[in-house]
Amino acid sequence: MDPSQAGALAFYILSALFFNSFVIIFVVTVLLAALDFWVVKNVSGRILVGLRWWNEINDLGESVWKFESLDQESLARMNKKDSWLFWWTLYITAVAWIVLGIFSLIRFQADYCLIVGVCLTLSIANIVGFTKCRKDAKKQFQQFASQTIASRVSSTIQSAFSVV
Amino acid sequence: MSHISDTIPLHASSQSDIDEIENLINTSIQSSSSTVLPARPPSPPRIPVSASPFIQSNLPPLQPKPQSTVQKPPSIVPSAPLPPLPPSSGNSAGGSISGTGFGSPPNTLTEPVWDTVKRDLSRIVSNLKLVVFPNPYREDPGKALRDWDLWGPFFFIVFLGLALSWSASVKKSEVFAVAFALLAAGAIILTLNVLLLGGHIIFFQSLSLLGYCLFPLVIGALVCMLKDNVIIKVIVVSVALAWSSWAAYPFMSSAVNPRRKALALYPVFLMYVSVGFLIIAID
Numbered sequence: 001m002d003p004s005q006a007g008a009l010a011f012y013i014l015s016a017l018f019f020n021s022f023v024i025i026f027v028v029t030v031l032l033a034a035l036d037f038w039v040v041k042n043v044s045g046r047i048l049v050g051l052r053w054w055n056e057i058n059d060l061g062e063s064v065w066k067f068e069s070l071d072q073e074s075l076a077r078m079n080k081k082d083s084w085l086f087w088w089t090l091y092i093t094a095v096a097w098i099v100l101g102i103f104s105l106i107r108f109q110a111d112y113c114l115i116v117g118v119c120l121t122l123s124i125a126n127i128v129g130f131t132k133c134r135k136d137a138k139k140q141f142q143q144f145a146s147q148t149i150a151s152r153v154s155s156t157i158q159s160a161f162s163v164v
Numbered sequence: 165m166s167h168i169s170d171t172i173p174l175h176a177s178s179q180s181d182i183d184e185i186e187n188l189i190n191t192s193i194q195s196s197s198s199t200v201l202p203a204r205p206p207s208p209p210r211i212p213v214s215a216s217p218f219i220q221s222n223l224p225p226l227q228p229k230p231q232s233t234v235q236k237p238p239s240i241v242p243s244a245p246l247p248p249l250p251p252s253s254g255n256s257a258g259g260s261i262s263g264t265g266f267g268s269p270p271n272t273l274t275e276p277v278w279d280t281v282k283r284d285l286s287r288i289v290s291n292l293k294l295v296v297f298p299n300p301y302r303e304d305p306g307k308a309l310r311d312w313d314l315w316g317p318f319f320f321i322v323f324l325g326l327a328l329s330w331s332a333s334v335k336k337s338e339v340f341a342v343a344f345a346l347l348a349a350g351a352i353i354l355t356l357n358v359l360l361l362g363g364h365i366i367f368f369q370s371l372s373l374l375g376y377c378l379f380p381l382v383i384g385a386l387v388c389m390l391k392d393n394v395i396i397k398v399i400v401v402s403v404a405l406a407w408s409s410w411a412a413y414p415f416m417s418s419a420v421n422p423r424r425k426a427l428a429l430y431p432v433f434l435m436y437v438s439v440g441f442l443i444i445a446i447d
Binding site for chain 2: 021022023026027030031034038042043055056057062063110111114
C-alpha cells in the first residue's frame with residue numbers, strides 16, 4: 001500500500017495506545033492525511049497512471065476542471081500492475097476510513113468522527129478527481145483517433161490526386 | 165503520413181484539445197514542414213520518486229509548443245516551459261525524471277516533484293498577499309483569487325485551533341475540536357449563505373477566501389498566547405477582527421446583489437467576532 005496512505009491510517013489506529021491527547025492525534029492524523037492527498041494527487045498519480053487533475057477558474061468566473069494525461073503510447077506502456085495497485089489502494093483507503101467512521105459512531109465519539117470525516121473527504125476527492133480524469137483521457141484519445149483517421153484518409157486522397 | 169504518429173503531443177485539457185486537433189489537420193493538409201510537433205523519444209516514462217538528482221541536461225532541447233495548452237492564470241509561477249538551462253541545485257530534492265525524458269511540450273505531468281511543491285507554495289503565498297494585504301487587484305475580486313487553494317486555509321485553521329488549545333488550561337481537546345469544527349462548518353455555511361442569496365461565487369473560491377481572511381486572527385491569537393493581559397488582548401483582537409473584515413469585504417460584497425450586501429456580510433462578521441471572543445475568553 002502507498003506508504004503515505006498507510007501512515008495516516010496506522011497512526012489513527014495505533015495512536016490510542018500511545019497518546020492521551022486528542023489534539024495531537026487529530027493534528028497528526030489530519031496532517032498525514034493532507035500530505036497523503038497531495039502526494040497521491042501530484043506524485044503517485046503521475047507516476048503510476050499518468051493522470052493529473054486540478055481546478056481552475058477561467059476569465060468568465062466559472063470553475064473549470066482541468067485534466068491532463070499522458071498520450072496513449074505512454075499510457076499503454078505503463079505497467080498494468082502499477083495502475084491496478086494505484087486504483088485499488090485508493091478504493092481501499094476510502095473503505096477503511098468508512099469502517100473506522102462506523103466504529104467511532106458506534107462508540108459515540110464525535111471528536112473522532114471529525115477526523116474520519118476530514119480524511120474521508122480527502123480520499124473521496126482523490127477518487128472522484130482521478131476517475132473523471134481517466135474518463136476524460138479515454139474520451140480525448142477516441143476523439144484524437146477518429147480525427148487522425150479522417151485526416152489520414154483526406155491526405156491520402158489528396159496525394160492520390162496529386163500523383164494523377 | 166507517419167509523422168503524425170511519431171509526434172503525438174501530450175494531451176492537455178479538453179478545452180484546448182480542439183485547437184490542437186485543428187492545428188494537426190491544418191498542418192497535415194497544408195503539408196508544410198513536418199517538424200511542427202516535437203519528436204518524442206520512445207522511452208518508458210518511469211519517474212522514480214527516489215531522491216535521485218534531477219538530470220535536466222539530458223532532456224532534448226524543447227521545441228516550441230504549437231498548441232495552446234492549459235491556460236495558466238498569471239499569478240501561478242509558470243512551471244511550464246522547463247527551460248534548457250544548466251541544472252540548478254534546487255532541483256535535487258524530491259523526484260526526478262529519468263534521463264530519457266519526454267522532451268515534448270512541457271506540462272505539469274512531467275515536471276519534477278520539487279517544481280510542483282514550489283508552485284503550490286508560491287500559490288499559497290500569492291493568495292495570502294492578494295487577500296489580506298492591500299493591492300490593486302482587490303477591487304476586482306473575480307480576478308484576485310482565481311487560483312484558489314485550500315492548503316492555506318487548512319494550515320490557518322489548524323494553527324488557530326492549536327493556539328487556542330495551547331492557551332486553554334483545561335479541556336484542551338474540546339477547545340481544539342470546537343475551534344476546528346466551528347471554523348470549518350462556519351466557512352461552509354457562509355458560502356452556502358452567499359449562494360442561497362443568489363450570489364455568484366464559486367464554492368471553493370469562497371471557502372478559500374474565508375480561510376485566508378483568518379490570517380489576521382491567527383496573528384492575534386499568537387500575540388494573545390504570549391501576553392496575558394485582558395486589555396491588550398481586547399485591543400489586539402479588535403484590530404485583528406477589523407483587518408479580517410476589511411479583507412473579506414470586497415469579495416463578499418461584490419458577489420451578491422447590492423441590496424443584499426448586508427445580509428451576506430453580517431454572518432461573516434459574526435463568525436469572526438465569535439472567534440475573537442474565543443481568543444479573548446481563553447485563559
